[in-house]
Amino acid sequence: MKIQELRELSADELRSKETELQDQLFKLRFQKSLGQLESPMKIKNIKRDIARIKTLLKALSEETE
Numbered sequence: 881m882k883i884q885e886l887r888e889l890s891a892d893e894l895r896s897k898e899t900e901l902q903d904q905l906f907k908l909r910f911q912k913s914l915g916q917l918e919s920p921m922k923i924k925n926i927k928r929d930i931a932r933i934k935t936l937l938k939a940l941s942e943e944t945e
Contacts, residue, residue: 881929883936891940898933901926 886894905926911917 881932883932886932886936891937894933894937894940898930898937901930901933905930 886897889897905923908917908923908926912920912923917923
């Protein structure tokens, strides 16, 4: 996901997107442990998206303070 796309979302939407990505990451890790993961790059990309979202949420919280 691009950073510009994430900046357009509200804080609540970012939190829900983060939860969704955390769930997806859990499922991918489970698939990896079973040896059924098709693309290991998916895990890396999801981790990066989660980090981007957390960074934006922190920036938003600092703005409001």
